[in-house]
Amino acid sequence: MNKQPEITDKTRQTFINVFCDLYSQKPIEKITIQEIANQSGYNRSTFYQYYTDIYELLDSVEERVFKSINEEMASREFSTHTFQDALQCLENAEEISVLKALLGDYGTVHFVERLKREIPFERLIVDFPTNDALAPYIIEFYISTLISMFRLWIRNGKDLSSEELVKLVDSLFSNGITPYHIFGTVNPRRPDSNKKEEDEEKENENEGL
Numbered sequence: 001m002n003k004q005p006e007i008t009d010k011t012r013q014t015f016i017n018v019f020c021d022l023y024s025q026k027p028i029e030k031i032t033i034q035e036i037a038n039q040s041g042y043n044r045s046t047f048y049q050y051y052t053d054i055y056e057l058l059d060s061v062e063e064r065v066f067k068s069i070n071e072e073m074a075s076r077e078f079s080t081h082t083f084q085d086a087l088q089c090l091e092n093a094e095e096i097s098v099l100k101a102l103l104g105d106y107g108t109v110h111f112v113e114r115l116k117r118e119i120p121f122e123r124l125i126v127d128f129p130t131n132d133a134l135a136p137y138i139i140e141f142y143i144s145t146l147i148s149m150f151r152l153w154i155r156n157g158k159d160l161s162s163e164e165l166v167k168l169v170d171s172l173f174s175n176g177i178t179p180y181h182i183f184g185t186v187n188p189r190r191p192d193s194n195k196k197e198e199d200e201e202k203e204n205e206n207e208g209l
């Protein structure tokens with residue numbers, strides 16, 4: 001007797017959720033099928049009805065992410081704002097929680113490299129001179145920086161709004177890190193922080209007189 005589709009999908013999703021939770025905590029070599037089965041509430045034989053091993057599970061998870069990203073890209077028209085477009089493609093992907101695990105501390109370089117290829121950043125850059133000898137290096141720098149920023153953002157629980165992140169990235173690419181006084185004297189989210197510190201210093205000086 002064939003399984004009902006909804007039962008099959010629910011079981012598969014349970015395996016995926018448990019795997020991604022474990023994958024965000026430790027490398028894939030440390031994850032066992034028995035562990036996934038136990039935490040999913042199924043036995044090992046049920047797992048093998050869906051996947052031959054953990055690596056096939058990982059492959060299927062990655063494929064779902066890329067399918068979701070490609071569908072998001074196909075459903076929208078890109079503007080001239082490259083990072084915002086790329087960010088929205090990633091953020092709107094149905095598998096954002098899975099993407100968080102794949103881009104975590106134990107994710108593979110292979111996945112990141114494929115992500116670079118799947119999102120055609122160079123196509124998003126209007127009038128970019130792709131025949132220039134420097135183009136591959138500029139594109140690599142741009143893409144690697146964007147992905148690293150996105151990884152940190154989701155790892156930090158999206159502590160910035162997407163608009164703030166886009167604004168920060170734009171500023172860094174346009175002006176570098178100098179405006180941010182990287183030693184902590186300026187907080188870009190709190191422009192009044194310096195004034196507050198100066199007022200406190202003056203108050204302390206007055207008390208000492």
